[in-house]
Amino acid sequence: MLEKEHELDVYSDMTILCVDDETSILKSLQRLFHRKTYRVLIAQSAEQALLIMQSESVNLIISDMRMPQMNGAELLQQVAKLHPEIYRIILSGYTDFESTVAAINLGKTHRFINKPWNNNELLSAVEEGLEKVLLTQENVRLKLIVEQKNAQLKVWNQELEDKVSLRTKQIHKSLRINERNNKASDKMLFNFIAINPNLNGNFARNVARLAGRLADKLGLDKQEINDIRLAGLLIEIGMLALESSICSTPYTLLNYEQKKEFLLQSAVAKQILSPAQHLNNVRNMIVHQYQLINELSLPEELKKSVKILMVARDYCRFASGRILPENLDHIHIRIELSKGNGTKYAEEVLNVLKDHPELADDVILERGITTQQLKPDMLLKYNLYTSNHLLILAEGHEFTQSSIDNLIEYEKNQKQVLSVVIEIP
Secondary structure (H helix, E strand, O other), X not given: OHHHHHHHHHHOOOEEEEEOOOHHHHHHHHHHHOOOOOEEEEEOOHHHHHHHHHHOOOOEEEEEOOOOOOOHHHHHHHHHHHOOOOEEEEEEOOOOHHHHHHHHHHOOOOEEEEOOOOHHHHHHHHHHHHHHHHHHHHHHHHHHHHHHHHHHHHOOOHHHHHHHHHHHHHHHHHHHHHHHXXXXXXXXXXXXXXXXXXXXXXXXXXXXXXXXXXXXHOOOOHHHHHHHHHHHHOOOHHHHHOOHHHHHOOHHHXXXXXXXXXXXXXXXXXXXXXXXXXXXXXHHHHHOOOOOHHHOOOOHHHXXXXXXXXXXXXXXXXXXXXXXXOOOOHHHHHHHHHOOEOOOXXXXXXXXXXXOHHHHOOOOOOOOEOHHHOOOOOEEOOOEEOOOOOEEEOOOOEOOHHHHHHHHHHHHHHOOOOOEOEOOO
């Protein structure tokens, strides 16, 4: 009941626009959204959509990729130019990554969803998009308030100069803090959450942290350490074009074709990062991260950075069940890494981990327990989601026998095994 009231309060004044040249698709989208509080508009062509946006206030657009005259990527390119505040989602039946990259780069797309879509995934994507629009609107409102305050300060009398100066310093400090926080938040939200909910920002932060520590121990300079940390944060950017099933399945459980598709992420990363010339070193590290170490065709100083990134990445992958279908502890991670010594991993990097195991103490992702191990009064450490990324329980939830029984019943009905991370007293 509270969720419905929240949706009514937050989204009731918002509008989404669905664009597709197929009437049946538009009807399906209308049926999907008919119980939602936001207004739904439809257009059967890109041209009609542009006309609608001239007279209607649209917050989010969902466009098919393949349409006559003007395709979805071209439409979203126009939307990004004329109405940059509109959140952009594209639907496509294409499976090749060139089309994916074209849609993301040309249309500056926020989300890319394959057809036929999963209803829950699409609904979740729309609500995430609308939430981002609301946050942007709030930032604009706050910025306007700050600008108005600054304008007011300029017209105050001379006798208030000391107060004006103090207030201005406070505002400038707040703006600087807000700007730094926004840059960090936007980077993480855009690259790891807003575009693809299958990617994990905590995983990326762990890789970046461990890679930076290894680089420091191996004597890399400050700029090289900063580059390798950023490469760690963006290490999964090429996975934006992958199917969600590939992203969520441990690597050893993928079949041959899925592993080939998994490795396509290097080409996607190259396409996405190429326009950013200042990220050349970061891009090269990410693009070459899955090569054997004796096949790296890079300058020596960059080879060293890539070798560090490989070890940090797979340390965290073993810790979080991304390679094997289980989370390994420190000892077993080092055993698995040693199997690739000299081929997949550089001996000098592995030796640093061997001599300084404390570098990885805080990068092990918390292990979850099963619902059968839950007990009343335990506290949930992180939000608990379904496989479709819908919230089940919010962090801080105090378990009761009733809520535990509900989770167990959910697992039986959905044939899904939940992993629950609890607060350790």
